[in-house]
Amino acid sequence: MLNELIWFPTNKCFIGGKWVSSSTAERIIIENPSSAEVLTEVAKGSAEDIDRAVTAAEKSLLNDWGQKTAAQRSNVLFKMSNLVLKYADKLAKLECLDVGKPLSQAKNDVIALARYLEFYGGSADKIHGITIPYGENFTVYTLRERLGITAHIIPWNYPMQIIGRSIGASLAMGNSCVLKPSEEACLTALAFGEIAREADLPPGALNIVPGYGIEAGVNLASHPKINHISFTGSFRVGSQVQECAAKNVVTTTLELGGKSPQIVFNDADVNKALPTLVNAGIQNAGQTCSASSRILVQRGIFEELVQKMTSRYNLLRVGPALEDLELGPLISLRQIERVIDFERNAQDIEKVAEGSILDPSGQNGFFLSPKLFVSENPNHILAQREIFGPIQVIIPFESEEEAISIANSTEYGLVASIWSANGARQMRLAKAIKAGQIFINNYGAGGGIELPFGGIGKSGHGREKGFEALYGFSQVKTVAANHE
Ligand code: NAD
DSSP states (O other), rough: OOHHHHOOOTTTTTEEEEEEOTOOOOEEEEEEEETTTTEEEEEEOOHHHHHHHHHHHHHHHHSHHHOHHHHHHHHHHHHHHHHHHHHHHHHOOOHHHHHHHOHHHHHHHHHHHHHHHHHHHHHHHGGOOOEEEEOEEHHHEEEEEOOOOEEEEEEEESHHHHHHHHHHHHHHHTOOEEEEOOEEEEEEEEHHHHHHHHOOOOTTSEEEOOOOOIIIIIHHHHHHTTOOEESOOOHHHHHHHHHHHHHTOOEEEEEEEOOOEEOOOTTHHHHHHHHHHHHHHHHHGGGOOTOOOEEEEGGGHHHHHHHHHHHHHHHHHEOGGGGSSSBEEEEEEEEHHHHHHHTTTTTSSSEEEEEEEEGGGGOOOOOOOEEEEEEOOOOOOHHHHHOSSSSEOOOOOOOOHHHHHHTTTOOSEEEEEOSSSSSHHHHHHHSOOOOEEEESSSSGGOOTTTTTTSSGGGGSSBBSTTTTTHHHEEEEEEEEEEEE
């Protein structure tokens, strides 16, 4: 099946507008999480490949790409957006096979990628400096300039969406990019290289080097010619990347993990909230940075909500990604073991519901059933640590103050939602809760290309998505002219 879906070399790096072999000719084996079979092999990028990619990016800024006007950059991004839609079917199936993501979720990611490129294409020529009143004898203005070469190190769980939000914004501002996709899933990232080539993105404006974090990743993060690092991944690696950045005194955007709560008050419309309470936790088998893994419920509706979520959980099915059930497999056996380890630590709290694996006898993939726990203790390990698997914990609370205190009790702060009919309470909690995004009577607002996204605390810093990302991928220069 893979052969029908690929129209680009899977075993090469994309450098300077061309597909080139890695300097070592070594490969990384990519598995299909739905079958545990080998899917294909990709290039194992080396330090030398990273250096070639950075050199190509540098050249592109001195040549063609560096000379493009904002309107010309817009046009290339629009072309790329249209090509993503042209290849939508192949891209979605590739993501299914590579990430193990149910087909309809992979289709959403393709649409999001196209939309990011369209959004950032549309904004490239609308961001500019300002003039500053500074007295009669001065004219003062600011220029908003590109950063230069931006590094993009991304995880395996949402490759297309993360490429869209970070590469799209960076190219819009006129930077040249070096992308290091994850060793676990990188096929749509490679497809994106071919899309850039077909769209006539000038050579070197985008370079893609697949490889391991400890080799290609470290070398990219510490390369002295990189001007900014956009990192999406775990807290552990994020802090290492920031150390590399510190040595070269370059900026970072760190999009890290989360333990995001949904807070349901007695006056909430429970039936309206119910599908979202569950879906936000099990989407992509819970392997989502903004997965809502904690459900905080006010005591008055606690029993009712536990019972309703239990009924929903019992209907959840897990199976191969192309079968498009509620959940696909996890990314790897290692990830399953990690989640099972958390389950072992949950013997002291009640498991109230569990979904089912479809036809388990015929499946060799990395399948794990989703599980719903109840914990009276908000400090339980399941209620504090990022699990990155299909597990949610319901925690009761009595008062608004207690809800805020529990919501803010983890070291993360990515997303939170408030389910309540009380407008004043919605506003109070929106201010009091520590998170980069707050949703009221919804969760995620359908994806929200336009909505700035990022964390506080150990969820990271800096913002991507929306117009805000364009500021992050550019810098301000102040010009003060004395014309006395
Ligand atoms: P990870 O941190 O293990 O890897 C992320 C990327 O970093 C990969 O490309 C990897 O090869 C690379 N890498 C690994 N070690 C490196 C090093 N020492 N130097 C440079 N690069 C290195 O994360 P993962 O397992 O791929 O993804 C899961 C994590 O990502 C979760 O914690 C999740 O919450 C987070 N995530 C966050 C967001 C967000 O927007 N906040 C989005 C998706 C995923």
